[in-house]
Amino acid sequence: MEQVIITNNLTKKFGSFTAVDNISFYVEKGEIFGFLGANGAGKTTAMRMLCGLSKPTSGSGSVAGYDISKEYEKIKKNIGYMSQKFSLYEDLTVAENIKLFAGIYGMPLKKIKEKSAHILERLELTDRKDTLVKYIPTGWKQKLAFSVAVFHDPKIVFLDEPTGGVDPEARRQFWEMIYEAADNGITIFVTTHYMDEAEYCDRISIMVQGKIAALAAPKDMKKEYGAATMDKVFRKLVAGTFNQE
Amino acid sequence: MVKVENISKAFKNVQALNNVSFHAEKGELFGIIGPDGAGKTTLFRIMTTLTIPDEGAVFINNRSIFNDYMKIRKNIGYMPGKFALYQDLTVEENLNFFASVFNTTIEENYHLVKGIYSHIAPFKNRKAGKLSGGMKQKLALSCALIHKPEVLFLDEPTTGVDPVSRKEFWDMLYDLKKMGITIIVSTPYMDEASRCDRIALIKNGAFIDVDSPANIINNFDNILIALKADNMRKLLKDVRKCRQIKSAFAFGAEIHAVIDSDNFIEEISSQLKSLDHKNIEIYRIPPAIEDCYIWSR
Numbered sequence: 001m002e003q004v005i006i007t008n009n010l011t012k013k014f015g016s017f018t019a020v021d022n023i024s025f026y027v028e029k030g031e032i033f034g035f036l037g038a039n040g041a042g043k044t045t046a047m048r049m050l051c052g053l054s055k056p057t058s059g060s061g062s063v064a065g066y067d068i069s070k071e072y073e074k075i076k077k078n079i080g081y082m083s084q085k086f087s088l089y090e091d092l093t094v095a096e097n098i099k100l101f102a103g104i105y106g107m108p109l110k111k112i113k114e115k116s117a118h119i120l121e122r123l124e125l126t127d128r129k130d131t132l133v134k135y136i137p138t139g140w141k142q143k144l145a146f147s148v149a150v151f152h153d154p155k156i157v158f159l160d161e162p163t164g165g166v167d168p169e170a171r172r173q174f175w176e177m178i179y180e181a182a183d184n185g186i187t188i189f190v191t192t193h194y195m196d197e198a199e200y201c202d203r204i205s206i207m208v209q210g211k212i213a214a215l216a217a218p219k220d221m222k223k224e225y226g227a228a229t230m231d232k233v234f235r236k237l238v239a240g241t242f243n244q245e
Numbered sequence: 246m247v248k249v250e251n252i253s254k255a256f257k258n259v260q261a262l263n264n265v266s267f268h269a270e271k272g273e274l275f276g277i278i279g280p281d282g283a284g285k286t287t288l289f290r291i292m293t294t295l296t297i298p299d300e301g302a303v304f305i306n307n308r309s310i311f312n313d314y315m316k317i318r319k320n321i322g323y324m325p326g327k328f329a330l331y332q333d334l335t336v337e338e339n340l341n342f343f344a345s346v347f348n349t350t351i352e353e354n355y356h357l358v359k360g361i362y363s364h365i366a367p368f369k370n371r372k373a374g375k376l377s378g379g380m381k382q383k384l385a386l387s388c389a390l391i392h393k394p395e396v397l398f399l400d401e402p403t404t405g406v407d408p409v410s411r412k413e414f415w416d417m418l419y420d421l422k423k424m425g426i427t428i429i430v431s432t433p434y435m436d437e438a439s440r441c442d443r444i445a446l447i448k449n450g451a452f453i454d455v456d457s458p459a460n461i462i463n464n465f466d467n468i469l470i471a472l473k474a475d476n477m478r479k480l481l482k483d484v485r486k487c488r489q490i491k492s493a494f495a496f497g498a499e500i501h502a503v504i505d506s507d508n509f510i511e512e513i514s515s516q517l518k519s520l521d522h523k524n525i526e527i528y529r530i531p532p533a534i535e536d537c538y539i540w541s542r
Contacts (some may be wrong), residue, residue, distance in 0.1 A: 038407040039378055084405075117320070135259070140284040165433040166404055167280035168539050172494045179478055193407050196497035218498070229497060231408060238409050 002029040003157055004187045005050060012045050019045040021210035022059065027203075029155075032165075032178060032188040034198050034218075037207030038238045043191050044160070046207070050189070052076050052156055064155040077105065080149035083160035087145030090134035094125055096147055097133055105152035111195035119147045139170025146177055151185060157181065159190040163197065175200050195231035205238050213237050246396055246427045247270045247292065252286050252301035254287055261287040261453045262298070269429060269443070270442070274422045274443035278534070279433040282449040285431040286326060289400045292429065293323045306395050319347065322389035326401040328381050332374030336384055338393060339373050347392030357446055358387040360420050377477055379410060386417070390426075397421065399430040403437065415440045435535035446538055453541040458534060465532045467491075467540055468507060471499040474522040487513050494539060 005027035012020040020042045027033045037043045048054040052065050052072030061068040064078040088097045095116060104110040120126040123143055125136075133141060142162060150157050159178075163171045175197065182188050190201070198204050199219055205215040214221055214237055218230055227233045248401050254262040260411040262284045269275040277285055290296035292303055294314035303310040305317045330339045340362070344351050344538065354363035355362075361383050369374065373384060382402060389397060399418075403411045418428060430441070438458045445455045454461050472493075474480045481500055484493045489509035505511070510527050517525050532540075 030354075039410060082262055139281060161405065165281035167283070168435065168535050169494070175495060178482075193405070195408060196495075197496040200495060216299070234407075238407065 003027065004029050004065075005033075005061070005063050005189065006051075006059035007059065010046070010056050010061050011058045012042075012049060012054065013057045018210050019101060020049070020056075022189050023207075023212050024059075025208075025212060025215055026204060027156075027187060027189060029187055029207075030182055030185045031203065032201045034201030034204035035189060035191045035207070036198055036204055036234065037191075041207040041238075042210040043207055047158060047160060047189075047191070051081060057208050068245070071203060079154050080152065080154040080157035082142075082149040082157070084142075084144045084160055084162060085160075086163040088133045088141060088148065091132060093130050093132055094120070094136065095129040098151065099116065101148045101208055106153055119151070121124040123147060129148075134142060137170075139166050139173070142166055142170065142174055142175060146174065156187040156189060159188065161187065161191055161193065163192060163194060164204065171197075195229065195234055198234070206234065208238055246306055247275070247429060248302075248304040249288075249292065249339055250302045250304075252288065252291060252298045254284075254291065254296065254298045254300075254407070260450050262291075263449075264301070265445075265447075265450075265452050266301075267445050267452065267455050269427060271427055272425050274418065274428045274430070274440070274442045275443040276438060277429065277447055278433075278435060278444050278538075279431075279447035280433050280439050283447045285361075286400055286449060288447075289323075289325075289429075289431065291400055294318055295330065295396055296494050301522070314387050319392070320395045322392070322394035322397045324385050324389045324397070324399045325400060328385060328406065330373045330385055330388060333372060335370050335372055336376070337369040339384060340387055343388040344391045347449070349392050351391065353419065354391055354393050357388050357393055357424065359492070361390075361417060362387045364498040378406070379413075382414065383417075390421070394426070394432060396427045396429065399428065401431050401433065403432055403434060411437065423540070435533070435538060438534040444534075446534075446541065450542070461537050462532055465540070467503045467532075468505065469532050469536055470504060470510065470518075470527055471496070471530045472502060472513075473499055473524070474517065475524050476522065480517070480522060483517060484513075487516055489513055492540075496535075501536060510515065 003026040009022045010020060011022050023046065035043055045119055049056050049068055049196050052068060052075035061077045061120050066074045068075065088103055098116045099112055120129050161175055201218060205212045221233050225233045225236050227236060246417060249265060249267050252262055252265045263442060265288060266317055287296065291298050292312050294317050305321060308317050310317060340351055365380050365383050376384065403414050422428060443457050446453045472480060472484055474540045481495055484490055484500055489504055493500055514525055514527050
């Protein structure tokens with residue numbers, strides 16, 4: 001199986017603070033990989049390095065076949081990204097958002113047109129394509145944001161807490177979209193604070209203080225830690241950060 | 246202590262709140278639970294006298310939000326969802342500032358914030374903007390408490406926080422509840438419902454239920470089953486094709502589904518077997534709050 005993300009002793013330091021501490025792992029093509037950890041464990045820093053937005057202090061890695069230290073511009077063209085905090089421009093319409101992001105990735109206008117029509121139909125948003133995104137319900141917005149993030153057919157899509165605050169039904173519909181993308185060969189790299197969503201991943205890692213403390217399929221991890229749910233595994237591995245400086 | 250009566254509020258053509266009512270008693274920990282965009286923040290802004298409703302009335306300790314809003318403001322604490330302290334002031338300066346705005350001092354009410362503030366006191370000379378997420382929240386909570394409010398309004402204090410740290414936050418709320426402070430708290434996390442005395446489930450601007458978490462679960466009037474098999478993704482697709490199943494959703498390692506009669510379980514099982522599923526398990530389960538939310542009418 002092709003490995004589309006590989007890291008070897010990847011490390012990032014900020015002054016004397018080691019945010020990401022010697023992490024090594026791989027993700028296979030078409031895999032749904034859950035990247036879990038407490039707030040402040042180093043998830044975002046690691047993800048920024050994988051997306052080519054931050055250079056590692058030491059160690060190496062490749063994403064979509066490109067070196068994360070040197071070929072980061074190529075990486076950016078081959079990945080998609082969405083987060084809960086930033087996904088779409090609220091003051092642009094649904095159609096304008098699609099056109100903008102697809103244009104940034106250099107897709108030809110004709111192709112954008114065809115594909116937009118298809119996506120709007122699938123999301124049942126055709127009637128609302130000229131509505132400003134800020135007037136669209138959150139659940140729908142997230143589904144649209146995901147469609148936009150994979151619009152240019154990236155090899156890998158990075159999802160940073162994509163379902164935070166989304167209603168229970170829309171959250172599940174969102175995961176069904178993730179499944180479909182994975183079935184089409186897109187690799188999914190996702191962070192979440194919902195432990196039920198950890199169960200939907202093929203494999204997950206749990207980061208604790210910059211290191212990967214566990215990495216396995218949810219089923220195997222539950223067995224290893226003798227826990228009935230991923231929530232319990234998480235509680236066994238992670239000390240809360242709420243009382244940390 | 247808090248009476249919300251038939252509140253409605255619209256922004257242009259969006260009905261943010263639609264005839265919402267609840268009462269919270271003194272000392273109660275009351276949760277308003279629902280996703281982003283359901284109307285939680287609008288309701289909080291109305292209760293804290295920052296937004297005027299189109300219809301209905303709110304009384305905080307028998308004071309009206311229309312006539313007595315200045316008195317209400319003196320007697321409530323409000324922690325908005327977004328960090329709203331002065332990032333360029335130190336920890337201690339922030340707390341001092343909020344105490345002085347309310348004509349009190351840190352010393353006078355220190356007993357109220359001691360349990361929380363003692364964790365951040367070692368960093369009292371640090372700028373608020375330089376604190377970790379958990380520390381910021383503790384400072385915000387201290388500032389909301391320093392004038393000894395009758396009611397504490399906390400709008401989504403745990404959003405985006407990991408499960409372990411969320412639990413620590415709720416433990417802290419329990420300590421405040423023990424001191425007799427009435428707490429109204431909102432959250433999008435359904436699993437936090439069980440930590441509240443009573444909850445309101447909010448969907449599209451309307452309350453779908455107001456009761457204790459236990460009563461909401463007891464009043465669930467559908468037959469809920471859980472399903473498992475080796476290939477869960479295929480199972481979800483196939484389960485949805487079963488005519489005996491009204492609707493089904495993934496729930497962690499299980500699929501939850503609603504059926505009309507217990508008698509269907511056998512039929513469903515044999516149908517799934519014929520579709521080549523291995524290690525099929527189907528059993529009745531009691532609902533969690535999230536099930537109640539999804540399957541509410």
